Amino acid sequence: MKILTVQDISCYGQCSTTVALPVLSNYGHETVILPSAILSTHTGGFKNFTVHDLTDEMPKIISHWKSENITFDALYTGYIGDARQFDYILDIKNSMMNKGGLFFVDPAMADHGKMYYGLGEEIVNGMRRMCEVADYILPNITEACFLTGTSYQEVQTEEFINTLLERLLALGTKNVILTGYEVGGQIGAIAYDGKNKVCVLKDKQIPSYHGTGDIFSSVIIGNILNNKSMKETLDDATSFIVDSILETRSDSTHGYGVKYEQVIYKKYSK
Ligand code: PXL
Numbered sequence: 655m656k657i658l659t660v661q662d663i664s665c666y667g668q669c670s671t672t673v674a675l676p677v678l679s680n681y682g683h684e685t686v687i688l689p690s691a692i693l694s695t696h697t698g699g700f701k702n703f704t705v706h707d708l709t710d711e712m713p714k715i716i717s718h719w720k721s722e723n724i725t726f727d728a729l730y731t732g733y734i735g736d737a738r739q740f741d742y743i744l745d746i747k748n749s750m751m752n753k754g755g756l757f758f759v760d761p762a763m764a765d766h767g768k769m770y771y772g773l774g775e776e777i778v779n780g781m782r783r784m785c786e787v788a789d790y791i792l793p794n795i796t797e798a799c800f801l802t803g804t805s806y807q808e809v810q811t812e813e814f815i816n817t818l819l820e821r822l823l824a825l826g827t828k829n830v831i832l833t834g835y836e837v838g839g840q841i842g843a844i845a846y847d848g849k850n851k852v853c854v855l856k857d858k859q860i861p862s863y864h865g866t867g868d869i870f871s872s873v874i875i876g877n878i879l880n881n882k883s884m885k886e887t888l889d890d891a892t893s894f895i896v897d898s899i900l901e902t903r904s905d906s907t908h909g910y911g912v913k914y915e916q917v918i919y920k921k922y923s924k
C-alpha cells in the first residue's frame with residue numbers, strides 16, 4: 655500500500671515521522687511523507703528545542719504531486735503544530751486518494767490530561783474536523799476528552815470509557831481505536847465501530863515513554879492495511895509496545911523514546 659503520512663520530523667527523539675517510516679516499512683508499505691514542521695527534538699522533556707514550521711511549503715508540494723497525478727491508498731495524520739494545515743490535509747483527503755483509500759487520524763496533541771506544549775484550542779478544532787471524515791481515529795484518553803468536551807478522569811470506569819467511545823463515534827468517524835485504556839493494572843486499546851467492541855490489554859509496563867503512541871498507531875495502521883483482524887492488530891500493537899519498553903528500561907540514559915528498533919531486529923533475525 656502507498657501511505658501518505660503528515661506529521662512533524664522531530665530530528666532527535668524517536669517519534670512521529672521518524673518512527674512511522676521504519677515501522678510501516680516493516681509491514682511492507684511504502685510511506686510518502688509530508689512534514690508539518692522540523693523540530694530539533696520533540697516537545698516533551700527537552701528545553702529550548704527549535705521549530706521550523708513548514709505550512710508554507712505544503713501547497714507547493716501538494717500542487718507538484720497533483721501535476722504528477724500522485725495518489726495514495728491511505729492518509730495517516732499525526733502531530734500538527736499549525737492549524738492552517740488542516741485545510742491542506744482535507745484537500746488531499748478529498749482529491750488525492752485511490753478508490754477505497756483509508757483516512758487514519760491520530761490526533762497526537764495531548765497526554766496525561768494536558769495538551770502538549772504550545773498547542774491550543776485551534777488544534778483541537780482542526781483535529782475534530784478531520785475526525786468527522788476519518789475512517790479510523792486513534793486518540794488516547796486525554797485526546798478523546800478534548801475532542802468530545804468530556805472532563806478528563808484519572809480513574810477510568812467502564813461507563814466513562816463507553817461514553818467516550820459513543821461521543822467519539824458521534825464526531826463522524828467510522829471507527830474508533832481508543833488507546834491507553836487502563837483497567838486492573840493492565841493497559842491497552844479498545845476498538846469500536848458502532849456495533850462491536852474489541853479490547854486487548856497487557857500488563858502495564860513502567861515507566862511510560864514518549865513516542866510510544868506514534869509507534870502504536872503505526873503498527874495498527876500497518877496491520878489494518880494488511881487486512882488483519884482487529885484482534886490480531888491490537889495484539890500485535892500492544893505486544894510491540896511492551897517489547898519496546900522492555901528493550902529500553904535497563905538503559906537509564908535513554909528516557910526520551912523507546913528502542914523499538916531492537917523489536918524489529920529481533921523479529922527478523924530469528
Ligand atoms: O509523540 C507525539 C509528538 C509528536 N511530535 C512532537 C511532539 C510530540 C509529543 O510531545 O512534541 C513534536
